[in-house]
Amino acid sequence: MPTLKERLYDEWALKAELTQDGVSVHPEVLRRIALGSAAQETVNCLFSYNRDLAAEIDVPPYFILPHGLIALFHVDRRSDWRLEHDGRGFFVVDSDGRAVPVRFPERPGYYARQTSDGTPMRTVAVHNSDDVIFVAYSNECSLQATSRDCLFCNINATARKYGDVQGVKWKYPRQIGETVAAAYAEGARHLTISGGFVPERREVEYYLDVADEIRAATGLDDFNGTACIGAPRDLDVIAKYREAGYRTLAINIEVWDEHFFRAYCPGKEQECGGRDHWVRALEHAVGVFGRGRVRSNMVGGLESKATTLEGIEILSRKGVVAMSPGWIPNPGSALEGHRSPEPAWHLDVARKTYQIYRQVGFTFEQVYDATAVPQTLVHDLYRIEEERLPVFAEERAKEAVAA
Structure with missing residues (x-):
């Protein structure tokens, strides 16, 4: 058996x-x-x-x-x-x-509640399992106006299709603070704040206002939050996120190869100083937040496995939790209709990423805190190898009864 x-x-x-x-x-x-x-x-x-x-x-x-x-x-x-x-x-x-x-997840209690201005909390922060919530403060990206969207992204198509139907709109700091407090009261213990591309100065000021409201609503100075941002041209602003109370920072480079970065992410290339500046921003962020407290995602399947793993290894050794979740070609994106690599490709990338993490010393807790979705294939390898799943305790209890 x-x-x-x-x-x-x-x-x-x-x-x-x-x-x-x-x-x-x-x-x-x-x-x-x-x-x-x-x-x-x-x-x-x-x-x-x-x-x-x-x-x-x-x-x-x-x-x-x-x-x-x-x-x-x-x-x-x-x-x-x-x-x-x-x-x-x-x-x-x-x-x-x-x-x-x-089976399917039970509905969180706060999904039935509203903020003080009448906004349904479920549209402010979604529950991503394992006590993690996710706030998308903006459901569209300003790069659309200049036709420089990332080619794999469907954020603007999602806004057009679901914005009015589900009431998903811009989130205000107080709405976020109240919703995070409600979710944390039910057991949530990590959140990510993310959204579409906005001008750099507006982005940092908004994130600081959000942190103030979360701290006021929860009573927590360290609310275990990840701020997901674009690479700022002025690297000194990165320290402001740490001072505001965010425990981790995410700056998603999307692809490792500089030529692919230019092709797939034209807006990020032109607005944020190019691919090399994104790497410098990640290095600087590690100096501010610490090893294992900065994350960068790559879209798994947009470039060769060797190139992806090269980026993961280089960034991981610099202290960045770099990973490559499997690409699902998004409906409404410029790459709709393309195909992601077969599942075995993604499984192999996950195995090798996990091996790199073990070599550089990343713990499960660091990977959990740095990521918005705590259910990647890499998370699962920690759960299996370190016997973190409830099924292990259940199996041991059965063996004890049988003995």
Whole structure:
């Protein structure tokens, strides 16, 4: 019989497949999930991943697989996987008839609440599992006005499709402070603030106002927040984020190769000093926040595996939590219709990233604090190898009873 870790690694591979390929689903099956009441619904802020789905149809944010791993839920009618309900529970079923039971997350209590100005809190901060919340203060990017959007990004398409339907709009600092306080009262313990591209001076002033409101509402000087920003031309402003109370900083370089950076991120190239300046900003940020407290994402699959891993290793050795979550070609982006590498490609990048992290000494807690979504394939390797999942305790309890 396979060991628990072997079963978890099988589930890990399944997660990669479901995350990359999505599922097909009939609207009637979705209605059985009780989304928006007992079960958590997706609030489309920043990015959306669902293809061939009307904006009015609710979907869950993720699957919970049998041993506790979590996979992103997104609808794609081309997928070999489909979601079914047998009258008692939910299953994902592939074209060969393989069926895997799945569950969905409970709706957080604060999703039913409003801020003092009447804004639904669920549109202010979404719950990303594992006590992590995410605030997208702006659901659109100013680079659209100059046709210099990042080619892989659909933030503006998401705003057009879901903004009015789901009431997702600009977030004000007080709204964020009140919502974070409500989420933290229910057990949340990390948040990321992010959004579309805005002018540098406006960005830093806004983030400082948000930090003030969060501290006032929660009573916490250190609220374990990540500020996700563009690389500032004036590197001295980075210290202001640390002084304001953010524990970690994110400056996402998106791709490592300088020529790809110029092609994929024309706005970031022209507005933020180019790719080399982004690297300098990351190095400077580590000097301010400390090793393991600065994060930079690369879009996994936009460049070769060797180039991606080179960037991850170089940045990690500089103290940056650099990772490359698998690219899901976003509907409405300039690269819609392109294909991400096969799941095995992403699994291999995750394994090698985890090995690099262990070599440089990054702990799970550092990776957790630095990232907006605590359910990447790399997070899972920590959870499996360090036996952090509840299923390990359950297995030990069964063995104790049997003995």
